[in-house]
Structures are given as C-alpha cells and as structure tokens.
Amino acid sequence: MTATAGGRLGPQTSVAVTRSDDSSPAAALSRATAHLLSLQHADGWWKGDLETNVTMDAEDLLLREFLGIRTEEQTRATAAWIRSRQREDGTWATFHGGPPELSTTVEAYVALRLAGDAADAPHMRAAAAFVRERGGIAASRVFTRIWLALFGWWPWEELPELPPEVLFLPSWAPLNIYSFGQWARQTIVPLTVVSAHRPVRPAPFGLTELHADPADPYPRRPLAPPHTWDGLFQRLDQLMHRYHRHAIKPLRRLALRQAAAWIVERQEADGCWGGIQPPAVYSLIALRLLGYRLDHPVMKAGLAAFDSFTVHTEDGKRWLEACQSPVWDTCLAAIALRDAGLPGDHPALVRAGDWMLGEEVTTRGDWAVKRPRLAPGGWAFEFQNDTYPDVDDTAEVVLALRRIDHPDTARLAGAVERAVDWNLGMQSKDGAWGAFDADNTSKLPNKLPFCDFGEVIDPPSADVTAHVVEMLAGTGRTRDPRTRRGVAWLLRHQEADGSWFGRWGTNYIYGTGSVVPALIAAGITPSHPAVRRAVAWLTDRQNPDGGWGEDMRSYEDPATWAGRGESTASQTAWALMALLAAGERDSAAVERGVGWLTATQRPDGTWDEPQFTGTGFPWDFSINYHLYRLVFPVTALGRYVHDAPLGRGGEE
Numbered sequence: 001m002t003a004t005a006g007g008r009l010g011p012q013t014s015v016a017v018t019r020s021d022d023s024s025p026a027a028a029l030s031r032a033t034a035h036l037l038s039l040q041h042a043d044g045w046w047k048g049d050l051e052t053n054v055t056m057d058a059e060d061l062l063l064r065e066f067l068g069i070r071t072e073e074q075t076r077a078t079a080a081w082i083r084s085r086q087r088e089d090g091t092w093a094t095f096h097g098g099p100p101e102l103s104t105t106v107e108a109y110v111a112l113r114l115a116g117d118a119a120d121a122p123h124m125r126a127a128a129a130f131v132r133e134r135g136g137i138a139a140s141r142v143f144t145r146i147w148l149a150l151f152g153w154w155p156w157e158e159l160p161e162l163p164p165e166v167l168f169l170p171s172w173a174p175l176n177i178y179s180f181g182q183w184a185r186q187t188i189v190p191l192t193v194v195s196a197h198r199p200v201r202p203a204p205f206g207l208t209e210l211h212a213d214p215a216d217p218y219p220r221r222p223l224a225p226p227h228t229w230d231g232l233f234q235r236l237d238q239l240m241h242r243y244h245r246h247a248i249k250p251l252r253r254l255a256l257r258q259a260a261a262w263i264v265e266r267q268e269a270d271g272c273w274g275g276i277q278p279p280a281v282y283s284l285i286a287l288r289l290l291g292y293r294l295d296h297p298v299m300k301a302g303l304a305a306f307d308s309f310t311v312h313t314e315d316g317k318r319w320l321e322a323c324q325s326p327v328w329d330t331c332l333a334a335i336a337l338r339d340a341g342l343p344g345d346h347p348a349l350v351r352a353g354d355w356m357l358g359e360e361v362t363t364r365g366d367w368a369v370k371r372p373r374l375a376p377g378g379w380a381f382e383f384q385n386d387t388y389p390d391v392d393d394t395a396e397v398v399l400a401l402r403r404i405d406h407p408d409t410a411r412l413a414g415a416v417e418r419a420v421d422w423n424l425g426m427q428s429k430d431g432a433w434g435a436f437d438a439d440n441t442s443k444l445p446n447k448l449p450f451c452d453f454g455e456v457i458d459p460p461s462a463d464v465t466a467h468v469v470e471m472l473a474g475t476g477r478t479r480d481p482r483t484r485r486g487v488a489w490l491l492r493h494q495e496a497d498g499s500w501f502g503r504w505g506t507n508y509i510y511g512t513g514s515v516v517p518a519l520i521a522a523g524i525t526p527s528h529p530a531v532r533r534a535v536a537w538l539t540d541r542q543n544p545d546g547g548w549g550e551d552m553r554s555y556e557d558p559a560t561w562a563g564r565g566e567s568t569a570s571q572t573a574w575a576l577m578a579l580l581a582a583g584e585r586d587s588a589a590v591e592r593g594v595g596w597l598t599a600t601q602r603p604d605g606t607w608d609e610p611q612f613t614g615t616g617f618p619w620d621f622s623i624n625y626h627l628y629r630l631v632f633p634v635t636a637l638g639r640y641v642h643d644a645p646l647g648r649g650g651e652e
Helices: 025-038 055-067 072-084 102-114 122-133 142-149 164-168 182-197 229-245 249-265 277-289 297-308 326-339 347-358 391-401 409-425 462-474 481-492 508-521 529-541 569-581 588-600 628-642
Strands: 003-005 310-313 318-320 614-617 621-625
Touching: 025 326, 025 588, 025 628, 055 072, 055 102, 055 277, 055 318, 072 102, 072 318, 102 122, 102 142, 164 182, 164 249, 182 249, 182 277, 249 277, 277 297, 297 310, 326 347, 326 391, 326 628, 347 391, 347 409, 391 409, 391 462, 409 462, 462 481, 462 508, 481 508, 508 529, 508 569, 529 569, 569 588, 569 628, 588 628
Parallel strands: none
Antiparallel strands: 003 310, 310 318, 614 621
C-alpha cells in the first residue's frame, strides 16, 4: 500500500529497482540504501507512516460527530478502513495477529454504526456478540466509556471523577499533574474540563446490543478493601463525585480558566498538542465546552493538525496516524546511511543535517518543572513539539549529527554540546534516563481509577538509557561518572536470562539490541559476562528460518513470548546489531540472520513487515513504524558488510 498524509508529507516516491541474481549482503545493502535514499523529502527529512489501531479512526469520527463537523466523505473512507481491519471473528485487535480486544472492538463498532452499518448486519452481529461475551460496555476501559458518555451511551456518574481543581496542586505534592508522564498529563488536563461539564450530545442510535445484561447495563464494581491503594482511591473517587455536585463555584470557574490557559499555552505551532492524538482530541473537546467557537484560531489550527495526520490510501480509504515521527526517522536514516558506507558529506546527509539542526528545541517545556536550572537543548519526535523534547530522540540525533560532515561546523558543534548537556541534566537520581522527564517514578498515578489503560508515568528504561550511554561514549565521555552510573544501571537491570526489557520497542530483542552496542561503546568488553549472557540469549531465540521476531504478547507473558515470534526485518536487525557489537560477526547466528535478510528482501530493496514492533504503551498500545523495516536492516547490513559498529568514540 502506498499512502501519503494529506497536505503535510509531500511526495515520497520509490526508485524502481530490478533485483538481480546477486543475493550477497553487499548487493542487498545496495538495494536497500537506494530505496532509503529515494524516500527522503526534498527538505531533508524522512518519515514513514506510523500505524496503530482503529481506535484512532473511530475516535476521529466521534470527535467530528461531537463537534458537528463530520462529513459523508470522511465517514465513508474511514469506515472502509475500519472494516478492512476487522477479523473473521468480527473483532478488532490492537496489533497485527494479536488477540481480539474489547475496547477497540466497541469503538470500531460504534464508528461503523455512525457510518450507517446496520446492527443486524453479519459483521456487526459478530462484533456485538464478542462484546457481550467479554462483559459488554461495562467491561471496557474508562477512556472508551468517556467517548460513549459524550453521547449518552454511558452515564457520567458511572465514570471516575477528575475535577479541574487538581491543577491547583503544587508540583511538590505527592500527586499532581506533573506526577504523570507527558502524554498522560496532556490528556488529563483537558479531561478535567470534560469531567466538569459532563456534556451529552443526542445519540443518533442506541447501543443496547452491546450490554452483557440489558436489564443491568451499569453494574457497580465492588470496592476493594479500604486499607489497599485501590480501595483508598475508590473511596476518594466517591468523595470527588460528591464534590462535583457541590463544587465551590468561584473555585471551579478559576480552575476551568486555568485549565484553558494551560491547554492553549501548550498548543504547538502546527496546531497539535504534543504531536499526539489523545491530547489533541480531548483539548479540542475541552476548549469547545469552554466556549471556543469552531472558527477560533486555536480550534481551526487544532482541526487542521488532524488533517495533516490523515493518510489516504490508493483504494479510497482513510486512516489517522496517532503521531508522526520525522525527527526519529531522520536521525535513524542518517545513521543507517553512514553505516551503509555513504560519505559524511553526501548531499542527502547534509540536507538531513540541515533539517535536524533546524528542529532543535531551544525553549523550556514541562521538563523544567523537575529541572528548573537546566538550559534547553534537544529534539522532539515530531515536526512541531517544542514543549516536549525527549531524551531518546536527542541522543540519536547527536549520534547522527556527529557523523555528518556539515559545512557549518560551529553550528553543529553548538547544537551537539547543548544536547549533551541537556541529556546529562535529565539523568534520574538512579543513574538512568526516562524519555520525557527526570524522576517521573511515582506509583500513585497508576492507582487512580481513571488510569486503567496504558502507562501513565515515565520511569527510566533500558533502551533510552542505552541510547544516552552510547551517545555519551560517542562524544568522548566514556569515563564521565554520569556515563558510568548509566552503565552500572544497565548491568544491574539485565534480566536473569541475559536480555533487557524494551520499553519503546518490542521488546526484549529491542532492549537487548539497544543495550549491547551501548555497553561495548562505553568500554565494556565483548568477553564481559553480561555481554556473553546476552549473546547466548539471542542465539537461543533465533528462529529456525534464521531471523528473529518477538510478539507483543511478551509484555503480558514473557515466559512464553520473550524473544519469540514470527521473524521480522526490524527485529532481526536489532539482534544482528547486538551480535555484531559483541564481536560475533563470523558466528553462525550472524550468518543465518544476514542470510534471512537477504533472502526476504523485496525486489525494490525494502522488506514486508505487517507485524508491529514499536511500543507506545507496553501491551496496551502498539505501533508499526513503517520505516523500521528499512532503516534497521540497512544499519545491520551496513555494519556487517563494513564491519564497523557505531559508537566506538574516543575520550575527549
């Protein structure tokens, strides 16, 4: 499928490559490199589609229905996409080949009802039957029931209460909005406005067919014991419901004004919020409830941002990216092309360097709440997101920029220095790094009845910490005490089987593929016991076909799924990157892995990869980065062919 996001990405054309009989790794690398170069935008960036699941598309239709702007064309094209993702049993999953998921199926079903699909149509009856078997709407997650409450399909009284007065809690309080990870924080603030208003738009149809027991559609869940955290917060929620009925009006008005200001201040230049879907949809709903007209500049910009997230397929379907990843894709592409043998002054790399330098974030964001004295300097994931640069992107951009022979050496050096200083300042007190904030580790947000879906905090992880350690080593800071603390953290957090947990990629293969090259770059020898255990684990997990793969279910059931799954190009490349860094170039495992990549390469130089190998929230929210299937194999093949692992930097 060829897809282009409307009005934002510009042309992405493929170079036609006729595959010869040459199946050598060098020939495969050449074909893949040519294809990757062909995807670069004229402005210097790369961006592959970021595919998630149909809740993005269902919620887009529900948002437009709520705002009164849903069109027939949008509805038809989106419904066609949602139908195309329904499985034979009538359900929808959150990742390719995954199990059926209740809340996703509920939201997809409602969207198709909006599109005019009859409740008694076979595909709808099958979906409804599954929902009832799994407990009906009452068993779906809180966020799904919030969407239903907007139209009267679920009572607001039966949802957890989240008053806007929480914005008054200071950042030093045990629980406050900055206790949440950036993605959750940006979602929760507008939802406090929605919770305060409890709006209901007239529903165009009923949903009784989705209740497990129509005679008792809103069953109460029993309270947990009062001495437990769950029991405590459930009882606190009961108090909040009482407060909703008797809120102090001047205080409530002040809280709503503060929430509005908080939301508007964080709107990015492209109209989005944080570059991600959930904060954007709820911010638009909240501002509308606060009296913002649809033609207000803030609202117009926000809705336009959704248009830029829209992907139109050649066969007339329409789907939404939950986020866009140009900075991440561009730095990974630049690293891959250098590993493939392109010179540092290649025009494509210089253009990429120009673009990345122009994306540097030099303003303060929410991260400064925990680090008020830290100077800004870093990169975000998206086109426009100055409020939330992230540690992971910043580390990889530095690794990419240092390998580009940019003509403005002073500009590049200054950006790298600021980024290194910022990343060092974002180190958590345990010696490791999270993605967006330092020391975002409180367990209290996870206990709230509101938070029954996905990660809501941003603790340090092995993959992010590894990328920072690799960056610090690459900039000559191998013996810096802060680097050593990061290395020590990684060694302490190796799993008993020799792998590392992957927070932002699936899963143990990603974690291990990130950590081993970083440890080697930081001076850990290939003979170190931790490295040997990792090599043994990867060798043991290699599939009979020579590749590697890991199913998303490893987050829920690591005993069965850790390092297990259908072979994929990206995960095979991650395993190879670790093995090559560990000095295993001539091993049978590496030869078989490289053989799998060359044997499965498409004639155009890329690979097929319907599997989801990216992670938003472990298990709850999975991502298929469409460029992963190309950039990581180019990196792995480049390091194999040229025998030059990235990251072996010297001391300053």
